[in-house]
Amino acid sequence: MVNFQAGNYYLMDKDGQVHTIDSAKIKDQNLQALIENEVYKKSVAKKAPHIELMKKLKLVGYEGLSEPGHIRLTPKGTLIFDLLADRALQIALELGANPIKTPILYDLDLKPVSEHAKLFGQRMYKLKSGKRTFALRYAACFGQFSFLSDSIISYRDLPLKIFELADSYRLEQRGELIGLARLRKFHMPDMHILCHDLEEAKVEFKKIYKKCFEEGEKFGWDYVSLYNVSKGFLDDPKGFDYIRSLVKMEGNQVLINVVESGMYYWVLNIEFNFVSQQKRIIESSTAQIDVGNAERFNISYVDEEGKERRPVIIHTAVIGSLERFMADLLERASSLEIPSLPTWICPVQVRLINVSNDSLDFTIKLAEKFNHNNIRADVDDRNESVAKRIASAEVEWIPYIIVIGKKEVNGGKLPVRIRSLRKTIDMSEEDLSKKVKDETQGWPYRPLYFNMLLSKRPKFV
Ligand SMILES: [Zn+2]
Numbered sequence: 001m002v003n004f005q006a007g008n009y010y011l012m013d014k015d016g017q018v019h020t021i022d023s024a025k026i027k028d029q030n031l032q033a034l035i036e037n038e039v040y041k042k043s044v045a046k047k048a049p050h051i052e053l054m055k056k057l058k059l060v061g062y063e064g065l066s067e068p069g070h071i072r073l074t075p076k077g078t079l080i081f082d083l084l085a086d087r088a089l090q091i092a093l094e095l096g097a098n099p100i101k102t103p104i105l106y107d108l109d110l111k112p113v114s115e116h117a118k119l120f121g122q123r124m125y126k127l128k129s130g131k132r133t134f135a136l137r138y139a140a141c142f143g144q145f146s147f148l149s150d151s152i153i154s155y156r157d158l159p160l161k162i163f164e165l166a167d168s169y170r171l172e173q174r175g176e177l178i179g180l181a182r183l184r185k186f187h188m189p190d191m192h193i194l195c196h197d198l199e200e201a202k203v204e205f206k207k208i209y210k211k212c213f214e215e216g217e218k219f220g221w222d223y224v225s226l227y228n229v230s231k232g233f234l235d236d237p238k239g240f241d242y243i244r245s246l247v248k249m250e251g252n253q254v255l256i257n258v259v260e261s262g263m264y265y266w267v268l269n270i271e272f273n274f275v276s277q278q279k280r281i282i283e284s285s286t287a288q289i290d291v292g293n294a295e296r297f298n299i300s301y302v303d304e305e306g307k308e309r310r311p312v313i314i315h316t317a318v319i320g321s322l323e324r325f326m327a328d329l330l331e332r333a334s335s336l337e338i339p340s341l342p343t344w345i346c347p348v349q350v351r352l353i354n355v356s357n358d359s360l361d362f363t364i365k366l367a368e369k370f371n372h373n374n375i376r377a378d379v380d381d382r383n384e385s386v387a388k389r390i391a392s393a394e395v396e397w398i399p400y401i402i403v404i405g406k407k408e409v410n411g412g413k414l415p416v417r418i419r420s421l422r423k424t425i426d427m428s429e430e431d432l433s434k435k436v437k438d439e440t441q442g443w444p445y446r447p448l449y450f451n452m453l454l455s456k457r458p459k460f461v
Pocket residue numbers: 139140141190192315316
């Protein structure tokens with residue numbers, strides 16, 4: 001058994017061997033980057049390509065009338081954001097969660113609020129209203145806990161999952177703000193799971209852990225994990241075995257940060273980190289086991305014998321936050337040979353270009369057909385050369401581009417430029433629809449958020 005010291009970092013191999021940081025051999029460059037960042041507080045990454053891309057693709061802008069760390073989204077950015085929000089809700093519902101909505105202000109004169117705020121740390125926005133001071137929520141915990149405290153919950157209802165997409169506010173230091181990766185206002189798809197006891201929480205936690213990893217893989221990346229664990233949890237042989245079982249399940253070496261028992265409300269807090277090609281660390285998913293807040297917020301359930309009991313609570317955000325996932329998607333895109341987004345989240349999936357006015361009506365009707373079939377298609381009907389309009393679709397990373405001329409109007413197949421293949425292939429309308437449907441199967445859909453005709457679209461910045 002290792003003699004863990006609070007304040008120290010360790011590495012655990014997938015077979016459960018524990019090493020101190022200096023003695024460990026680290027093969028994985030992403031893990032090495034996490035260690036530099038977390039242990040030595042050095043960021044290896046100089047560049048964050050997503051910042052350039054969010055501007056180039058016209059998705060996100062800074063808001064001059066607000067303060068740094070508060071962004072605005074264009075219609076295209078909003079579409080991507082809403083699709084991610086839909087995905088987060090989809091995951092919550094698949095897991096059996098109950099969605100709710102709660103306020104963003106909480107009274108700091110009330111004991112549970114001030115205690116929780118103290119455990120959270122310094123980076124809280126405070127707002128004065130009359131004689132009272134309020135905390136702007138930094139996650140959905142306050143509102144969901146208060147809601148659960150007022151609810152009547154039986155042992156039969158557990159494990160009970162509550163979900164909310166919470167706009168959250170954290171007063172990060174100015175120098176730490178990075179594009180979409182670190183903001184002062186962001187959106188957390190926050191879920192809390194009430195469990196009978198720690199043993200049940202461990203079982204549920206494993207399911208969430210798996211979900212976080214699976215979701216990352218579906219988006220196209222692997223996480224590197226940081227386990228923050230209380231010394232008490234690790235010193236207990238059952239706790240230690242549990243940590244070993246998680247690492248074994250993950251199948252990778254993980255970084256462990258040991259904290260003093262009782263220092264936080266959780267005993268285990270895992271951060272799943274996306275690592276960009278430039279080795280920038282973006283914490284993108286999280287899960288915690290909380291043993292303190294049920295008591296603090298007076299949350300209870302009635303057990304088999306009619307007695308009130310305190311549940312153990314899991315906090316988790318599988319897509320946490322939506323803005324960070326946008327950053328991850330763009331960072332990942334920038335590392336690809338042909339930079340691109342997954343088809344389901346592309347604001348425009350098919351771009352149609354009419355060669356001349358003669359083919360415009362046909363082109364518009366075809367675009368309408370695609371949209372009717374839940375495929376986002378638009379028409380570049382601007383008075384520009386075909387070559388220029390194709391180039392413009394390339395700049396927007398549109399996966400499928402079709403130029404419509406006389407031949408196509410007269411019933412020929414459609415010459416579809418497939419961006420990922422850098423090739424044009426003749427396809428029927430049905431074949432292309434099927435291809436897009438296959439690629440987007442199982443993911444959320446929303447219609448176009450802007451005019452289908454490019455000639456009728458302002459230049460948003
Ligand atoms: Zn929480």
